[in-house]
Amino acid sequence: MTWARASIATDLVFEFDDILLEIECLRVRRGGKLVHLGSTEFLLLVALIERPGKTWTRAALVDRVWGQETTIDKRTVDTHIARLRKALGQTDNRYPIRTIRGVGYALG
Structure with a gap:
């Protein structure tokens, strides 16, 4: 994967609940603590946090x-979502990244 292929948001900072994503410096914090993400997980979070509540199909992601x-x-999306959840400290499937059974994922 290359960054040129991925669609990156033009906004510089996104917030959802206690998640802060800063595009320009490629930084994510949750509850004030730095979260280390791989590039794929970062791009997934960008997509999800841009439009909280939107259900993303696996194909769209x-x-x-x-x-x-x-x-x-x-199904590779599932693996990367699991890594993103783990990095964010999510311990259940309800919040902040929800699984929409048979469809995909949503933030919030």
Whole structure:
């Protein structure tokens, strides 16, 4: 994956509940503590935090993060969402990243 393929938001800072995402410096904090994310997890969080409450299908997340020309398995999204949840300290599937059964994921 290259950063050029990924669609990055033009806003510089996003906040959702106790999550703060700073695009320009590629920094994420939750509850004031620095969260270390890989580039893929960061891009997934950007997509989710841009539009809290929006349900993203796996296919839409693949297009957004990896690009439309990729042949990545859509279940790969599940693996990266699990890594993102772990990094954010999420201990259940209800909050902040919700699983929409049979569809995909949403923030909030």
